[in-house]
Amino acid sequence: MSDDVSEPQGDPATGPNETVKLQKALASRGYGSRRIVEDLIAEGRITVNGTIADLGRRIDADNDAVEVDGVPVGVAADLVWFLLNKPGGVLSTAADTHDRKTVVELVPDDVRVWPVGRLDMDTEGLLIMTNDGDLTHRLTHPSFGVTKEYIAELDGTPSRADLRQLREGVELEDGITAPAKASIVADRIIKITIHEGRNRQVRRMCTAVGFDVKRLVRTRIGPLADRQLKPGEWRRLSFDEVRKLNEATTVSA
């Protein structure tokens, strides 16, 4: 057993839990060297279960809630985060009753992961797959308003008035859409950035201003983009990217 892992302490109710030094847990999650993390602790910027941590703090990485500058940080050792470029024709659910291909079949299966939010079967582009329930909640809950950017190929080119309507809000059957960004990228191609996650929202917004979406690709999730990842390819998120996602989902409305 290494110097950094304690003897099992154990809660009689839940059985023994190993603890690990806080600076080791955070350093392994990309928060810099242990020295840097020690400085963060000394500056009082890290809390464990809501209490400012001191330098000798050990944590149960699976159960304790750790925050850096108020940003929740997943420190459990078995957390994984993948970024998938979802191809068209694949379902973004964990399992399908009709035996159709799902996104979980496109990433490693040694740990059970799920897609964060949904893309329509025909929509392509970036999708996070993880077993980090806390981050999933924050990325999908409307109060955090994480922005998602899409490139949409339409059956025509919207006018300035159409774009203004997309930006200011269009009336859908489930209510008017929140302010969005929309711009022309090329003939018949627009870039649209929304921070809501309603069902088929981009397609319905485009239909509402008179256009059919021929192809829809998600190109950004909050701070996360990747132009190199090809359809069907996946990669692990770096700890730095996970940290940025945590930071992007800290302030709730």
Ligand code: URA
């Ligand atoms: N908007 C849509 O219309 N479809 C998606 O898959 C995502 C956003």
